[in-house]
Amino acid sequence: MGTRPLKGRVLIVGAFAFAEDLGRLFLEQGHPTAVLTCEGEIPSTLPPAIQAEAQSAALALEVLPSPLDPKRTLIATLDASLPPETPLLSLCLTVSATQVASWTQHPGRVVGFAVLPPLTQGAPVELAIPLNGDVAALKPARAHLEALGFQVEVVRDTIGMVLPRILCALINEAAFAVMEGIAAPEDIDTAMKLGTNYPRGPLEWGDLIGLDLVVAILDALEGEHRNGAYRAAPLLRQMVRAGRLGRKTGRGFYEWK
Known part of the structure; x- marks a missing residue:
């Protein structure tokens, strides 16, 4: 390059x-x-x-x-x-x-x-x-x-293309796990980093991307496919309504300084 x-x-x-x-x-x-x-x-x-x-x-x-x-x-x-x-x-x-x-x-x-x-x-x-x-x-x-x-x-022209589509679906599934009380955000991220060798956990990743953008991508994907696979977790929507968008607002699934 x-x-x-x-x-x-x-x-x-x-x-x-x-x-x-x-x-x-x-x-x-x-x-x-x-x-x-x-x-x-x-x-x-x-x-x-x-x-x-x-x-x-x-x-x-x-x-x-x-x-x-x-x-x-x-x-x-x-x-x-x-x-x-x-x-x-x-x-x-x-x-x-x-x-x-x-x-x-x-x-x-x-x-x-x-x-x-x-x-x-x-x-x-x-x-x-x-x-x-x-x-x-x-x-x-x-x-x-x-x-x-x-x-x-x-890649082929589709909404969200490849990485944004798959990553936002992963963040969404992790948010459902938090909402259902399966594990704390830190434990979910640790499990995913250790189990998949991801550079960061999905919830930390969501905070870095911006949870409002994650929800916008999920909504666009759900509008395109209409099969429920990309239905945004209610917890994500509530966090966006509360202004807890992640790093850019100082608080999402984690506190950011």
């Missing part, structure tokens, strides 16, 4: 946790990068300084995991602002890349990607081409991400 600066500028727009971490990684590798964090109400036009960055961007990343209406607005705004040939990577944790591409005038530019916090060099990233996309967009997307040190895999 190379660390040379890639040609052209990178534009990253979306949720703070993803945009700031990705922006830092690009900047650390010497890539000229502009970052705009936005959540909640999304502007229909980019601020003038970011608009200028968009017009010269060689790659754009949209990193708003949910909900869908603001995400759709942001995708449409970026699609209208970027040169038609600029690849647009969309964070597809709660929506498919095919759905994202349907919101654009240039579906061939869209590549879905999936990654979970914490974002660090060496983390796995999955890429997927929309059903109405263009496989040619994969090459620059993959080159940029591999230049950051990510481990890139190409």
Whole structure:
């Protein structure tokens, strides 16, 4: 994997946790990068300084995991602002890349990607081409991400792709175990680390990802499959309602300083 600066500028727009971490990684590798964090109400036009960055961007990343209406607005705004040939990577944790591409005038530019916090060099990233996309967009997307040190895999386009889907289901099952009084969070995580050699237990992992994002991914999967396999544990929903989201709020299944 190379660390040379890639040609052209990178534009990253979306949720703070993803945009700031990705922006830092690009900047650390010497890539000229502009970052705009936005959540909640999304502007229909980019601020003038970011608009200028968009017009010269060689790659754009949209990193708003949910909900869908603001995400759709942001995708449409970026699609209208970027040169038609600029690849647009969309964070597809709660929506498919095919759905994202349907919101654009240039579906061939869209590549879905999936990654979970914490974002660090060496983390796995999955890429997927929309059903109405263009496989040619994969090459620059993959080159940029591999230049950051990510481990890139190409998968079929589905909501949540592979790691987010399986990991959130695992976190959900661990939350059911806590809710049913089977064991304490620490004991569940210890059992899973010792028994499966995972780098961290599922409940600690959930705290690091953000329990609100875990529930959003589970809800999107349940909405897609409608078989009950991804029904979020009531305990997870209650914790989200209480603002106990994990590390970012200081408390989830664990206390975080």
